[in-house]
Structure formats: structure tokens, C-alpha cells
Amino acid sequence: MDFLIFKAPMLMVQASLDGILLGILFALIAYGMALQWGVMNIINIAQGDLVILGGYIAYTIYLWGIHPAWGVIISPIIMFFVGWGLYKLVINKVVDRDLFISILATFGIAIVFQQLMNFIFGADVVVAQSEYGTTMLFDNSVTLPNSKIFSAFISVLYAIALVIYMRKSKLGRAIRATAQNARAAKILGVDTEKVYAATFGINAALCGIAGALISITLTLHPYVGLPYTVRSFMIVIVAGLGNLPAVAVSGMGLGLFEEFADYILGTEFRIGAVFMLLVLILVYRRFKLSKKREYLK
């Protein structure tokens, strides 16, 4: 049964397309994580919970009778300010400390967010309906929900917009300068405090977009944030910081890996396989690093 995928080639196509579409969405979340990791040296454990919060914002406007697709515009705007506020409230106190402190702080934020969302939106699973229909390929044997195609398209669009913004705008240049050398940037007149706040805000906005897309493609629940954090962590580890094409490729790779792990190892190992891969990659990186150090000696 586990190797059904090799008997039915159409399943292979289905799995690949599902994986890539999902992977693009993961890549968007991961890009936000890479950005703030690179600039502020903070690993945000609350990343997934910001995503889910963004999803709930889209879901709320859906309840008001607005089409949930508008969530990809409204949700990031609100989330930007949530991110900005979080920075002013908590993150600015841990940004210069070591990594462990920031992990603890964001872990705390994650728990608070989960409970707040549970309190406000309830523990029930919710979905927003886009009513986009389905694309059927190869005589109906491969089906792709249009909502997934839409979400991949929007993710790509925002990613491109962000890259251009980072290259061309003043703030974008300031962010990149701060990432390269915060002290030097400060001396040259960059308001690093503002840069940090903006970076955290942009990351939260990216999470908002991803969340809005998840609300129309998958399901929302206050406690499903963590898998998104782990996935984006993993993508960033593979791709490295500040390398958008690599993040995109590694995101799609992860999406594919998950889908194929589901078919070959079984659904129960789907998320487990991601964790396994994470361990393997960390071990491999460590191995490579240790070799390098010897060489330096």
C-alpha cells in the first residue's frame, strides 16, 4: 500500500503539484523568518502563531461578509502593526541579548498568542470559503483546488514585491545595512531601532499574508502554529539567511518532501519526517563546520 504512488503515475503528478504549491506558501513564511533572523539575530518561535493570527484576521473579515481573499491585503496591514507593537513591547528588550533569551521570549509570546486566540476565536476549527472551485487535469485524475493555486500566486507576487522593496527603498537599504553590520549602520546614521521594529513588522505582515492564504486553503485552529514554525525554521536552516531564491527552492523542496514522505512512509510520518530531516541537516552542517575549523587551524 505504501508504494501505491509508484503504481499510479498520476499520483506522482498530484503529489508533486500539491507539494510545490504548499511549498511556495511555506517559503513565504520562511522568508519572513530569515529576514528577521538575519537582521536581528532572533529566532522567532512565535512565527507559526503569527501566521495563525493572520489567518484569523482573514477569517474575521470573511465572517463580516467580505471575500476572504481580501485578507491578503487587510491581514498584513494589521499584522504589521501587531509586529511593530510586539517589538516595542518585548523584542526590543531581548534583541541584543543572546539567542537563548530571544528564543525564550518568543516562546512565551507563542503561548500567550495561542491562549488569546483560543479565548477570542474559540477552540473550534474554522475555515474561510473562497468558492474558487477546482482545476482538473488529465481527465480528472489530478485535481488542484484553485485556492491553492491562488495562494501560491499571491505568495510569489508578494515575495517579488518584497525583494524589489528591499533593493530600491530607503528603508530596505537601511535594513540590509543593519543586517550586514548594525554598529556601522548606526554610526552612519541609520536608526537601527526603527529598522528593527520595521523588520519585525514586515515579518509579521508576511505571516499575515500566509495566514490569510491558509484560511482559504487549509484549516485554522489556535494550536496549529508550531508546525509552521518548525517548517520555516527548517527551510531557513537549509537555505541560509538572506538568500531569497534559496529560500524559495528549499520551501518547495520541503513541500515535495512532505508529500512524498506521506505517500511512501505513511501519513503518520509526514510531520515526523520533517523533524528527522531537520536533525539530519543540522548534523550535516555541524559536520561540515567542524571540518572547516580544522582546516583553519
Add this chain to the structure above:
Amino acid sequence: MNKIAKLFVTFISAITLALVSFTSSFAKVEGEYIVLGSAISLTGKYSSNGVHTQNGYNMAVERINKMGGVEVQGKKYKFEIIYYDDESNPKRAAQLAERLIKQDGVHYMLGPYSSGLTKAIAPVTEKYKIPMVEANGASRSLFTKGYKYLFAVLSPANQYLEVAIDLAVEKNGGKGVKIAQAFEQDAFSQDVRLGILDAAKRTGSEIIIDDKLPKELNDMAATLAKVKAVKPDVLVVSGHTKGALTAIRQISEMKVDVPMLAMTHCDAAKLSKQHGKKSEFALCASQWHKNLSYKDKFFGSGKKYAKDFQKEFGYDPPYQSAESSAALLVFKDAFERANSFDRDAVRDALVDTEMQTFYGNIKFGPGGQNVAKPMILFQVRCKGDDCENRVVAPTKWASDKFYHPIPKWSERS
């Protein structure tokens, strides 16, 4: 000297502790109140069903108290419940059970919500020999551990979807069917799965897909793609409300055609609120439905209960509330038959319970599970986006004919 001082302190604290536990043992019945304790999920992931459970308990307490309370040795007593929020966390639930028993001196417990939490509490109540009547832990493993103080008013989990397989076989002219199944990896869903395995063996059916869904999963696309490829006669999904909602979303989006879809936790109100008429034709296992013809003198019939509940809490009672109310009726009955507040006498009375409530007949098997009440299956049927549960099995209570097979997506509007 130091040693003696230490000994002295130990001695004093031991006496204090003994005194505390001694005084609290009078607290089981305070004045005219019989105090029951319950750890319940008011926050955390089970909070919505936790609240349904609490509403069910409260509704019954109020009703019983209003109708004269519990009569023991010629004196009337009223029920009172001490609640603590277990945050949907098994460890916390076990701590709170200890606290209820040791600090608050509670001698009779009501169950928490979900099998997992009941599993965490049962060893504690067992240790202190505290009778617990629970209404929301259906996992089979609760009833195979030889617990003597655990009583469940609901049918065990393995019975949830057996009826569905029987129904599928019946529709197939008595021949075995091809089953595709996907179950979340939690105690409850895995027990439902065991029930299906038994039913498959019994009916000569074949299980062609057997997926286990991780707890955080919100994407079943891979499982459903497999289902599309192998074309089973029946698809069975169990993963709490999350699983049911995910399944409906992706089945409709991926246009997966299966003749029969059976699930747990798929109340029509919840499904149609999120998915409208896409949820139509799903078969749902349920402990209770308001249209069943059981009766008692406290709530009258199921319909009456539903009406009163609606009036009190503003929503239609899910079965989680109904079974919770029934737990209180069981306790009342046991206290009156025991005619005593002795824990063991009450426990023995519980063992001999044989009664009818609006929720169903109740009689406890050797493991503590309710053996007198069958599970029912209802099918979601819709007019427009307005859907309701219609009972289709067992035939004794069926109000509607079972619609089979589910029309293909291409033929559904």
C-alpha cells in the same frame, strides 16, 4: 539536638497533615449539599466541548435540585459541583483531581472532557477509591484496566463506526466492502479504528487504505489522492472536529467521489456552519440524538431536553451535553438506592445501575462502560445551506432513509 529538632518538625507536620485530611473527609456532604468535583477544560484546545460538558452538568444539577434533590435516609440533599479548569492538559487534570479529593474533600467525581483527560484522572480516583461517573471518555482502554470506581454513561469508542461498516455491507448485498480509513493518532480515534478492524474482519471486508493522521495535521490531500486512485466503497475518517472539517473541505475541493463517507464528531450544525451544503450526505456517529424515544421524569424526552437546553444556553445541545446531564441522573439514582454516603455503598449501587434516562438506557458492564445503549448514525441532509442531522441507523429510530450512494461531485450543484 539538630536531629531531634528535625524529627520534631517532621512529627508536627505529619500530625497537621493527618488532621487536614481527617477534617476534610467530612466535606463530602456539606449541610444539605452533596459536593461533586470535576476538572473540566474551560480553556485550551478542548474548551468548546469542555463548556458543552459543563453546561450539561449544570443543567442537570439545576433540574434535579429544583425537582426535590436527592433523598438519602429521609433527608433531601442538593447537588453542588466544584469545577477547576484543567486547561485541556492531562497532567493538570490529574493534579486537579488530587486537589479536589485531598484539599476539597470531594468524595464523588464527575468526569472531564475527552478520553485522554479521563485516562489521566482515572488512576487518581482509583487510588483514593472515589467513584467517578464520566460522560466524555469513550476510549476502550479505559474499560480494560480493571478500574472499579469508573463508570461511563456512553458507549465505548470502538462502537462508534461499526454500524457504518454494517450499513455499507448491507448496501453491498451482504458482501464485504473495500474500506479506506484515516484516523488521528490519539487514544479515542485509534479505538474507533480498532472497532473498524473488528467490523472488517467480521464482515469479510478489506481495508485498502489505513492512514494515521498526525495531531497537528490540517492537510489530508495525500490521503484523499490515494482514495481517489483506489476507489473504496466507504471512507472512514476520525480526527475530532478538526478531522471532520478538514476532510469535508478537501473532499469537496479535490472532488473525491466516494459512495459513503462516515466520520466522528461531525455534527451538522458545525459542519454546515463552515461548509454549507458541501457537508451533505456525510454519515456521523453519535451517542445521542434528540429524536430518540427515551424518557425520564427529569427531562422528559430528548426533544424536551433540547428545547430546555436551547432556552437556557441559547444553542442546540450536542450529545456531549446530553451525556453529561445523564451522568448526574446516574449519581442521583445511585445515592438513593445506596441510601448512604458511604463511598463503597455508592460504588456498589452504581454497579447495579439499570435505568432509562432521556439520553438512553444505562447499565454498566464489568469494565464500567455503558452496555445498554447502542450508537446511532445520522446523515447530514441539507436544504440550501441549511443542514440538519437525520437519524438513519439503527432502523429502530431511523427517521429518514439512508441516502446511498453519495452522488458524484459532477452531479451535485
